[in-house]
Amino acid sequence: MRRLIGCLFLFLMLAGSFSLPAQKKQETPAAIKPGEIWPDTDGKHINAHGGGILFHKGTYYWFGEHKTAGRGGNSTLFGVGSYSSKDLTSWKNEGIVLKVEQQDTTSEIIKGCVIERPKVVYNAKTKKFVMWFHLELKGKGYEAARTGVATSDSPTGPFTYLKSYRPNAGVWPINVPVSLKEKQVDETNLKWWTPEWTKEVQDGLFIRRDFAQGQMARDMTVFVDDDGKAYHIHSSEENLTLHISELSDDYLSFTGKWSVLAPAGHNEAPAICKRNGKYYMITSGCTGWDPNAARSFVAESIMGPWKALGNPCVGEGANLTFESQSTYLLPVQGKKDAFIFMADRWHPKNPIDGRYVWLPLQFEDDKPVLKWQDSWDLSVFDQKAKEKKASTRKDKAALR
Numbered sequence: 227m228r229r230l231i232g233c234l235f236l237f238l239m240l241a242g243s244f245s246l247p248a249q250k251k252q253e254t255p256a257a258i259k260p261g262e263i264w265p266d267t268d269g270k271h272i273n274a275h276g277g278g279i280l281f282h283k284g285t286y287y288w289f290g291e292h293k294t295a296g297r298g299g300n301s302t303l304f305g306v307g308s309y310s311s312k313d314l315t316s317w318k319n320e321g322i323v324l325k326v327e328q329q330d331t332t333s334e335i336i337k338g339c340v341i342e343r344p345k346v347v348y349n350a351k352t353k354k355f356v357m358w359f360h361l362e363l364k365g366k367g368y369e370a371a372r373t374g375v376a377t378s379d380s381p382t383g384p385f386t387y388l389k390s391y392r393p394n395a396g397v398w399p400i401n402v403p404v405s406l407k408e409k410q411v412d413e414t415n416l417k418w419w420t421p422e423w424t425k426e427v428q429d430g431l432f433i434r435r436d437f438a439q440g441q442m443a444r445d446m447t448v449f450v451d452d453d454g455k456a457y458h459i460h461s462s463e464e465n466l467t468l469h470i471s472e473l474s475d476d477y478l479s480f481t482g483k484w485s486v487l488a489p490a491g492h493n494e495a496p497a498i499c500k501r502n503g504k505y506y507m508i509t510s511g512c513t514g515w516d517p518n519a520a521r522s523f524v525a526e527s528i529m530g531p532w533k534a535l536g537n538p539c540v541g542e543g544a545n546l547t548f549e550s551q552s553t554y555l556l557p558v559q560g561k562k563d564a565f566i567f568m569a570d571r572w573h574p575k576n577p578i579d580g581r582y583v584w585l586p587l588q589f590e591d592d593k594p595v596l597k598w599q600d601s602w603d604l605s606v607f608d609q610k611a612k613e614k615k616a617s618t619r620k621d622k623a624a625l626r
């Protein structure tokens with residue numbers, strides 16, 4: 227009997243060692259489940275909202291708003307959170323990498339301020355990690371409309387806060403006629419949202435208003451182009467117009483070269499990627515924490531002109547971006563033209579419970595397309611590549 231049990235034990239051990247669980251794991255990437263709780267490696271729901279992702283030396287770093295529980299959870303009590311991952315599905319909490327001040331009430335980032343949509347880029351010249359974010363000063367609602375910057379020597383921080391801006395003070399955009407700089411407008415009977423008012427916004431009404439002190443900067447992202455130049459893209463002019471501003475070589479300030487995108491178009495939540503030499507942007511409308519229909523744009527040059535391509539979402543839920551709002555377009559490393567649309571499903575009553583809606587960004591006739599999926603994994607990008615190869619082969623054969 228003893229012998230029999232021994233043999234059985236040996237058999238089970240051998241069977242176990244031949245089942246190759248590790249190998250299987252590598253072949254099938256883990257699933258991404260949009261809108262569900264996403265546990266980190268400690269089993270806690272990821273807390274990095276309105277975020278962006280930096281890929282550096284083989285690791286992805288996800289930076290985002292660290293929210294707290296309950297109604298007040300949108301104001302920043304701790305700072306910017308970060309997670310790291312090798313595979314985009316399993317995320318390790320790296321803690322708060324930009325801490326807000328707990329004591330010094332003169333600091334612009336005192337506990338209770340609002341830090342939104344942090345984005346980190348790496349500057350190869352200075353070897354610094356540069357974090358930009360939308361900053362609202364404590365107790366001032368959303369009126370400050372500033373953009374803040376912090377740096378670190380390491381992607382996992384600590385980041386040191388440097389300063390905040392209302393960008394482009396005293397500089398006119400490159401794509402609005404300079405003649406409009408001196409335009410005088412009688413605003414007494416000019417009502418918001420009328421066609422006359424829209425025309426005035428397009429003609430620089432708010433750019434002139436904020437010319438001396440700098441332009442408003444709310445929802446934002448940062449994009450580094452192939453030539454290493456970086457651009458800061460933000461909702462400005464009372465969230466009516468997007469501004470695209472070139473950053474200095476060290477990525478810490480504005481060069482003064484900037485352009486407007488969709489004047490009076492009321493866009494928030496800009497997210498951008500580059501594919502086949504063209505720039506694609508996905509934005510949202512402006513309805514606070516409530517979702518609305520996404521918009522998309524394409525341009526040959528980052529400074530424009532940008533062409534509107536309409537709502538990239540299709541299918542059920544498309545008119546509300548599947549109950550989410552864009553935050554970042556993430557290039558998947560090692561896969562050509564593979565981008566993930568990252569978005570937030572906000573829960574303003576309990577912000578810490580906000581969910582992440584990640585979907586593969588597809589292109590149909592050179593237009594970005596987003597389709598809802600309950601569950602998907604990174605192998606979709608390999609399938610797409612295979613399909614593309616097969617259809618090119620077919621086209622070539624048909625020509626012969």
Ligand code: DGJ
Pocket residue numbers: 276342343445494495513514515551
């Ligand atoms: C929508 C923005 O996209 C969010 O980042 C946040 O600022 C909310 N508005 C605040 O209502």
